[in-house]
Amino acid sequence: MDSYDIPESTSSRLKDHFIGATPLQKRLESVRKLTSFVPPSPQRKIPQCSQLQEDVDPQKVAFLLHKQWTLYSLTPLYKFSYTNLREYSKFLSAFIVAEKQKGLAVEVGEDLNIKVIFSTLLGMKGTQRDPDAFLVQILSKSHLPSENREGKVLWTGWFCCIFGDNLLETVSEDFTCLPLFLANGAETNTALIGTWFQKTFDCHFSPLAINAFNLSWMAAMWTACRMDHYVATTEFLWSVPCGPQSLDIAYAIHSEDAKALWDSVHKAPGEVTQEEVDLFMDCLCSHFHRHFKIHLSATRLVRVSTSVASAHTNGKIKILCHKYLIGVLAYLTELAIFQIE
Amino acid sequence: MDEIVAEFVKRTILKIPMAEMTTILKAWDFLSENQLQTINFRKRKESLVHDLVMLCEEKHASVNDAALLDIIYTQFHQHQKIWDVFQMTKEPGEDIDLFDMKQFKSSFKKILQRALKNVSVTFRDTEENAVWIRIAWGTQYKKPNQYKPTYVVYYSQTPYVFISSSRLRSSIPLLGQALTVASKHHRIVKMDFRSRYLDSLKAIVFKQYNQTFETHNASTPLQERNLELDINMDSRIIHENIIEKDRVQRVTQEIFGAYPQPRLEFAQYKLETKFKSDLNRGILAERKEPLRCLVKFSSPNLLEALKSLAPAGIADAPLSPLLTCIPQKRMNYFKIKDK
Numbered sequence: 001m002d003s004y005d006i007p008e009s010t011s012s013r014l015k016d017h018f019i020g021a022t023p024l025q026k027r028l029e030s031v032r033k034l035t036s037f038v039p040p041s042p043q044r045k046i047p048q049c050s051q052l053q054e055d056v057d058p059q060k061v062a063f064l065l066h067k068q069w070t071l072y073s074l075t076p077l078y079k080f081s082y083t084n085l086r087e088y089s090k091f092l093s094a095f096i097v098a099e100k101q102k103g104l105a106v107e108v109g110e111d112l113n114i115k116v117i118f119s120t121l122l123g124m125k126g127t128q129r130d131p132d133a134f135l136v137q138i139l140s141k142s143h144l145p146s147e148n149r150e151g152k153v154l155w156t157g158w159f160c161c162i163f164g165d166n167l168l169e170t171v172s173e174d175f176t177c178l179p180l181f182l183a184n185g186a187e188t189n190t191a192l193i194g195t196w197f198q199k200t201f202d203c204h205f206s207p208l209a210i211n212a213f214n215l216s217w218m219a220a221m222w223t224a225c226r227m228d229h230y231v232a233t234t235e236f237l238w239s240v241p242c243g244p245q246s247l248d249i250a251y252a253i254h255s256e257d258a259k260a261l262w263d264s265v266h267k268a269p270g271e272v273t274q275e276e277v278d279l280f281m282d283c284l285c286s287h288f289h290r291h292f293k294i295h296l297s298a299t300r301l302v303r304v305s306t307s308v309a310s311a312h313t314n315g316k317i318k319i320l321c322h323k324y325l326i327g328v329l330a331y332l333t334e335l336a337i338f339q340i341e
Numbered sequence: 342m343d344e345i346v347a348e349f350v351k352r353t354i355l356k357i358p359m360a361e362m363t364t365i366l367k368a369w370d371f372l373s374e375n376q377l378q379t380i381n382f383r384k385r386k387e388s389l390v391h392d393l394v395m396l397c398e399e400k401h402a403s404v405n406d407a408a409l410l411d412i413i414y415t416q417f418h419q420h421q422k423i424w425d426v427f428q429m430t431k432e433p434g435e436d437i438d439l440f441d442m443k444q445f446k447s448s449f450k451k452i453l454q455r456a457l458k459n460v461s462v463t464f465r466d467t468e469e470n471a472v473w474i475r476i477a478w479g480t481q482y483k484k485p486n487q488y489k490p491t492y493v494v495y496y497s498q499t500p501y502v503f504i505s506s507s508r509l510r511s512s513i514p515l516l517g518q519a520l521t522v523a524s525k526h527h528r529i530v531k532m533d534f535r536s537r538y539l540d541s542l543k544a545i546v547f548k549q550y551n552q553t554f555e556t557h558n559a560s561t562p563l564q565e566r567n568l569e570l571d572i573n574m575d576s577r578i579i580h581e582n583i584i585e586k587d588r589v590q591r592v593t594q595e596i597f598g599a600y601p602q603p604r605l606e607f608a609q610y611k612l613e614t615k616f617k618s619d620l621n622r623g624i625l626a627e628r629k630e631p632l633r634c635l636v637k638f639s640s641p642n643l644l645e646a647l648k649s650l651a652p653a654g655i656a657d658a659p660l661s662p663l664l665t666c667i668p669q670k671r672m673n674y675f676k677i678k679d680k
Contacts, residue, residue: 037369051499063485076409084672146656199359233635240646240650240655242643242644244645245640245641245642245643245645245646245649246640246641246646247639247640247643247646247647247650248638248639248640249636249637249638250635250636250637250638250639251634251635251636252634252635252636252637253632253633253634253635254632254633254634256628257632257633260628261624261625261632263614264624264625264628279624283616283618283624283625286618287616287617287632287634288636290661291610291614291619291636291661291663292611292636292661292664293656293657293659293660293661294650294655294656294660294661295655295656295657295659298654298655299655309676313370
């Protein structure tokens, strides 16, 4: 069984984060080496998520929580430079205003008095090798009595890379790898920003869909996280698009009970295996089947929600807990990298 | 017409979609034929509404007239409200008096007016010995709020009342009391049954849902028809599969019938049951506490969707009684515990 090479500079703290060969990383490697795909064996593991890196200031990232983000995967940016953020702000502002004036993406009464700000998000990374995450915001400049007052934020997007070593290894110096892009705000603005980035850095955005397999992993991993208190129930949403009428089945379980079920299923300390994820989901489905005689496994899992985060198959997520923010982003980065490859 | 009434009339007429304007105004029967003929219904809505309000002014429309229009609008747009079902019971041994609609209405109104100085009550009779009641709630000191009324539909020959869900929870006990006393019942109980589709609730509560079945294929037994279809579509289906498919169809039909299902949008189950593993792996074996779950099924037509699950292979046939009992029990909210 292969093991993942940990860079020597990694501190012992990082052992607690997502290291080790996940099923996806294995798949990635075999694709790159053009070997045939080996199905993940039950011994593939990823560690449970635990404490946040101390560099990230919880206050600074609070605005990332409790917001719905639409996910995209992003191919590496060509000749992007962190020293040019001011220029990028100016160019992007001008581009957006020009496009809106062309009438291509204007809503009635839309405010054209906007300003774009690029800023780096310090500490939002897995290893030191990960590039710095950065944030792009569109602010409304109107109703500002003075230059000092910040305008209202109309749109936010951020680019990050958490434990992206797999991708970093494959690209040259000219490229900056930030495979995970998260957007909040009007779709029209997302499209404009996307167009500008694609033109300027020769990159490509792709909506990141999350399939049922990964949703199950997320549900299991997030249920496994130790929480001081639960802010939400653990909830699953299945969709049955059968027959003449569609049917949605929402199955919520008290978070303490979900944790108890997980603890009963979980064997190896500090790690999560495919077998455990499958068993966890099987138990939930069999409990359901006992009452309703419906095979949830024959339907489509579309959404999972826990006190840590919630994710929908259409690529929309919400992160509720800053303690496990990096952990959640690491898994999403993996999915993004897998989609790019 | 004072300002408040004028505003109420205007806002009520404004709600009505243009396509339904003449129908609803005719049903209202407040403005005369002559008056309606003076109106140009092809105008822009704002200006049309203005003209109609002027006509109402001429005829000195009252709060009650406007309230009646509101009832008619709601009757045309029942699906905009969520309806709860309540059941009234009499004391055992009580005489079954002959129901007197006039006396019921007067008694109902008096009870509410005695309790709250300010309340508007409006009645509209409909077929099947039913009455629609609109109540606008006020307090001792405040005039009734005409924009948050409660609607009650009472089928006088039955103990059932349908009440529109409202956020004014404090009014429910008084409303219940007025209904029971005025209709000479003893108790009123809220059933765990709720939907936007009043006619479906009615069909299930009055067990009328099996009366709509009739297609030109009725003469051919269902099994034969399905067998033919299956064989034509896939001749590779082996004998056992046909038997099983047939069994599933038959069982499903026995439970759901061959008629269109009454329309419900959801069913909710609060489960507090222990986890029992078929796999015998001892999972949660020591845990005495049950798992607390909340399951909600949603669909544009829940019963039709449930009906299609077994034939699609997603559920076993017969389907769980927790689901199939919905029409019989007249419930779509359940609390399930281990015995």
